[in-house]
Amino acid sequence: MTERIREFLRSRREDGPCLVVDLEVVRENYLSFARALPDTRVFYAVKANPSPEVLKLLAGLGSCFDTASVAEIEMALAAGATPDRISYGNTIKKERDIARAYELGVRLYAVDCTEEVEKVARAAPGSKVFCRILCDGAGAEWPLSRKFGCEPSMAVDVLEYAHRLGLEAYGVSFHVGSQQANTEAWDQALASSAGIFRECAERGFNLSMVNLGGGFPTRYLKDVPAVEAYGASIFQALCRHFGNAIPETIIEPGRGMVGNAGVIEAEVVLISRKSADDDIRWVYLDIGKFGGLAETMDEAIRYPIRTPRDGDAVEPCVLAGPTCDSADVLYEKVPYPLPVSLSIGDKILIEGTGAYTTTYSAVAFNGFPPLKAYHI
Amino acid sequence: MTERIREFLRSRREDGPCLVVDLEVVRENYLSFARALPDTRVFYAVKANPSPEVLKLLAGLGSCFDTASVAEIEMALAAGATPDRISYGNTIKKERDIARAYELGVRLYAVDCTEEVEKVARAAPGSKVFCRILCDGAGAEWPLSRKFGCEPSMAVDVLEYAHRLGLEAYGVSFHVGSQQANTEAWDQALASSAGIFRECAERGFNLSMVNLGGGFPTRYLKDVPAVEAYGASIFQALCRHFGNAIPETIIEPGRGMVGNAGVIEAEVVLISRKSADDDIRWVYLDIGKFGGLAETMDEAIRYPIRTPRDGDAVEPCVLAGPTCDSADVLYEKVPYPLPVSLSIGDKILIEGTGAYTTTYSAVAFNGFPPLKAYHI
Structure with a gap:
């Protein structure tokens, strides 16, 4: 609750429930993420709150955008993001939607199976793809299912298939579960990711990027760790598992950015x-x-x-x-x-x-x- | 699935999922209810499908309408229903929404506590109210909670309070649970209702109506009993519990009308x-x-x-x-x-x-x- 919201509600006259979002808080949250993970690019998860005002603010601050649909891609573009700052992060896409995203300039796609790789290879040739892997989500408050991602053992095959079809096998993504209260939750998934990096290199192609996903919590009734604690813990885990070959990283905060x-x-x-x-x-x-x-x-x-x-x-x-x-x-x-x-x-x-x-x-x-x- | 829907889908060109409703089936459903319960007025539960086409068809067939909000009352009126054929069946209403419904001519309201009776007495003086009672919902597929209704023992007090405040204590309502597969499910609630009728009469005022609610199933994967079986079972239960003083009755099919x-x-x-x-x-x-x-x-x-x-x-x-x-x-x-x-x-x-x-x-x-x- 901020003074600006209190002031707005005092003068409100309409009937019915309403949400009021203080953009100053969103700005502070963005800057906290940027400070806590200085070498990591922020891809805001548009689905968390796709209002034009939020998207415009974040585009102006230099954020990138993780999108779930063509409509969200169009919203990010309308807010001022260039297509190279947009990922199409839904692993479930119609081929004609991939084609539309490609026309709009998007070159970064999530996949979690060879079937989806084939669609991307046909509709968005030469694009970068990252493969989402399953993660157990322990410690998260909003339940994660097995809906997205494949077993790490399969990810290598998926990425190799992408490589063979002329796509750039770009990296690995995972999600540790929404509203994740455990700052160590990234460790195991980063160990799996490093293993996939090694196996791909053995098969003759190199990955570049780890997408650390979202999961950064917002404060509800219980206190949650500060973004800095997540940043430090993730950086340690990266060093632990990737040694001196730390990959490019991105994060996809949604709740943590606007909640x-x-x-x-x-x-x-x-x-x-x-x-x-x-x-x-x-x-x-x-x-x-x-x-x-x-x-x-x-x-x-x-x-x-x-x-x-x-x-x-x-x-x-x-x-x-x-x-x-x-x-x-x-x-x-x-x-x-x-x-x-x-x-x-x-x-x-x-x-x-x-x-x-x-x-x-x-x-x-x-x-x-x-x-x-x-x-x- | 009907031939008319099949034909419509064959010629459809747009992208994305869509629902197609065959109004002929809705018409048949209405006529089945009217035949199966000839002495019962049908109040279609608008929330199940509030499309103007469905409402207009049912208004033309003589249906009444059970509504959950002022917006639904306005939709029913726009479809041609007169206000005497509309009940405001939500037990949770803002007093200013009751006032608006009263302005629109609605004179029949659901309540389940004295607090709601006070609102209706102030905002819709002289109107008819029926008190919803709790019902265990055994046999229903869509879970019912204790959200709506009060214990039968409290209903008599609620109705007496309404009577004292100048409202017409009109009757009792209950809901046996949505997608109710047991045709006998109405029996116990009708026994409770008859008890409330007797107690109110002992306290010096007479109830007139039992609202039998909805719960009539639609066929999904399993076969369900025909509407006629529900009609026969309900009529028997009415005779059993009310003897030769069978009250006015209404039903509120939603799923059973359009599912x-x-x-x-x-x-x-x-x-x-x-x-x-x-x-x-x-x-x-x-x-x-x-x-x-x-x-x-x-x-x-x-x-x-x-x-x-x-x-x-x-x-x-x-x-x-x-x-x-x-x-x-x-x-x-x-x-x-x-x-x-x-x-x-x-x-x-x-x-x-x-x-x-x-x-x-x-x-x-x-x-x-x-x-x-x-x-x-």
């Missing part, structure tokens, strides 16, 4: 109990899982909530959204402590909501409009 | 394995959890999928969506059998997708546009 820059203002719509002797209250907000807080799925992300009654005695509440969907409950397994004095009509603030909120909004579920956003 | 009328056409973007000796393939589509298939959450709804290779040998696959979100996996715990010959670029059909798809779409997650829809 703590945003605050959602929402309204308490109803507070009730399920029976006369119920010992827990239900607090219903005008925002829920389908209005932008999708990351409360399985209660994965626990946002800090500020109320105008903070300081009063609290008791645990079930927190739910406004839709007629019974799955639209934010916190129930672990109820959320809120002031007993909290009242219908109170405005509350949900902090750390600058990432993965606006774009997750349903287009019109139950007739509710998508989350409004202001980037100031 | 089987819709088919999504999607494209296979990638098929791959995670390692050379992996025994399961990953099949990635251009639609996933954030593009309209949100009801695959926890693999709750299992849609029938048709491919151009049906009849060939099948093997189990993990099925996933196109976004860079690791949670965007449709079926993994129970893999989906798909033809071994299935290829990148194949168009597949996801059946039973007429309900709870378009409006669940994220507004622009990963830059992907919301699900396109055609109602023919």
Whole structure:
């Protein structure tokens, strides 16, 4: 929460929940990453918050952009990024979308299988590709599945195949899991990466780059290590596994770049109990899982909530959204402590909501409009 | 899948996934409900599919409408429904939204606590209210939580409070759980309802209506009982618990009205394995959890999928969506059998997708546009 956001909300007159993002915080976050990892290029993960204001700010600061679709490539270009600063980082791409990206000048693509390599070789000849490898994601708060990446043993074959098809086998990528609280989480993946570098060299071609992915956390309720601690730990792991042949590196922060820059203002719509002797209250907000807080799925992300009654005695509440969907409950397994004095009509603030909120909004579920956003 | 949808898809030229809904099927569904429950008014649950074409068709057939928000009330009115055919069925309403609904002529409101009764009494004086009670939802495929409704013991107090505040204490509502496969599921809730009717009469005011809610299933992979079986079972339960004083009844079908009328056409973007000796393939589509298939959450709804290779040998696959979100996996715990010959670029059909798809779409997650829809 910043003074600029507080000031903006004081003068706001419209109805309904909204997100306010302080661009000054995004700027500070970018500069922290640049300082903490001085030899690493920053590819901002556009999907975390693709607002034109955020993209323009970061383009101006010199950031590169990791994109998930042609639409995101076009947004990055519109914000002033040149195509050589854009990677098409989704391992799942239609061949005609690769062709479109190539037309737009993009020359850096993620792959995790030979099938995808073939598409890139046909639609974006001569481009650089990096192969994503699986990583166990231990220590991360937002669950990672096996959806992206292949076993390290297969990555060498994938990269060799790219090399044979005339692509530049450029490097390896991995993702240690979103909201990763363990600064050592990169070590094992870097050991695997170094092994892949060695095997590729033995097969007669050299890799250049390790994409360290995202995973840098934002502060929700628990303290998280500073970016500097991640930078130091990653640098040590690089030295440990690559010796004096440290590769080019890139990072893809998303949540870590914008998460703590945003605050959602929402309204308490109803507070009730399920029976006369119920010992827990239900607090219903005008925002829920389908209005932008999708990351409360399985209660994965626990946002800090500020109320105008903070300081009063609290008791645990079930927190739910406004839709007629019974799955639209934010916190129930672990109820959320809120002031007993909290009242219908109170405005509350949900902090750390600058990432993965606006774009997750349903287009019109139950007739509710998508989350409004202001980037100031 | 109908011949009309097949014909429409044959001539379709645009790129990207789309939903096609056959309005003839919706019409048949409405008529089946009307026949199976001849003394029950149908309040279509607008949230299931609020397209103007569906609403206009149903308004023309004489349907009433259950709405979740002022926007949905406005859509129903725009489709030709008069306000006396609209209920504001969300138990979680801002007082200013109740006032707006009252201005628009709506006089029927859902409540489940005294706090909501107070709002309705102030903003919609003299209106009818029905109190939603909790129901265990056993037998339903889409999980119901305790989010809506109060214990039956509290409902009498809630309704008496409404009566004292000058509202018409009109009745009781419940929901037996979405995609309810047990035709007997209404029995216990009707027993509770009859008890509430008796207690209210003892306290000096009479209820008139039981809202039987939704829950009527659509056919996915398993056969479901016909609407007639639900109608017969509900009528028997009404006789059992209300004797010769059977109340006015309404139902709120959503999924049962439009689910089987819709088919999504999607494209296979990638098929791959995670390692050379992996025994399961990953099949990635251009639609996933954030593009309209949100009801695959926890693999709750299992849609029938048709491919151009049906009849060939099948093997189990993990099925996933196109976004860079690791949670965007449709079926993994129970893999989906798909033809071994299935290829990148194949168009597949996801059946039973007429309900709870378009409006669940994220507004622009990963830059992907919301699900396109055609109602023919």
